[in-house]
Amino acid sequence: IKYTKQLIGNTKNKERLTMTELGIINQQIAYRDELISLYGNQLKSVEKQIEDNRKRIKQLEEEIVILKDKYAKLIFFAYKHRNSVKDNSLMWFSGEDINKTYLRMKYLNQIAKYRKLQVELIKKTQEKLAKKEAELQSDISKKKEILDSKDKEKQQFQNDKDKQKELLTSLRQEESKLKEELDDQEEKKRR
Numbered sequence: 001i002k003y004t005k006q007l008i009g010n011t012k013n014k015e016r017l018t019m020t021e022l023g024i025i026n027q028q029i030a031y032r033d034e035l036i037s038l039y040g041n042q043l044k045s046v047e048k049q050i051e052d053n054r055k056r057i058k059q060l061e062e063e064i065v066i067l068k069d070k071y072a073k074l075i076f077f078a079y080k081h082r083n084s085v086k087d088n089s090l091m092w093f094s095g096e097d098i099n100k101t102y103l104r105m106k107y108l109n110q111i112a113k114y115r116k117l118q119v120e121l122i123k124k125t126q127e128k129l130a131k132k133e134a135e136l137q138s139d140i141s142k143k144k145e146i147l148d149s150k151d152k153e154k155q156q157f158q159n160d161k162d163k164q165k166e167l168l169t170s171l172r173q174e175e176s177k178l179k180e181e182l183d184d185q186e187e188k189k190r191r
Helices: 002-081 088-094 097-188
Strands: none
Touching: 002 097
């Protein structure tokens, strides 16, 4: 009887330790859940940035088309009026006075330069955005990998928790069995 009581005490100690370990594992699972939720929010944020960048790229592509169209019209206008003014030297004499002619030539040159600069600027911006999108896609794949690894960790902790519960159940069954045995032994002792 004394030995059975000692076994019951040992079983209760094991049960308390197992309960403590189970609490620690539950806490770790809760931390992993928070971490997984945080990564999920970061993924949503990155995906929104990618969508915004795609919209901006589309806008820039439309602007490039418009600018190229305007530039083509400007070139066509210059080509169409080339007969009236054969070369730049005749343009000097075609205006009302030299100042107006000079200003007209200067204005046309500035427009042409401005259009070219604008197209180049938009192309550079588009390249930057494409690079940014590639970086964001890389971030998404990295974060998905991290999320997968965290899910695996969570599953591992869940497996540990299940094992601990099984051990706890087995210890409680053993304790119950030992108590029954103790009751039988004490009954025998009374008899």
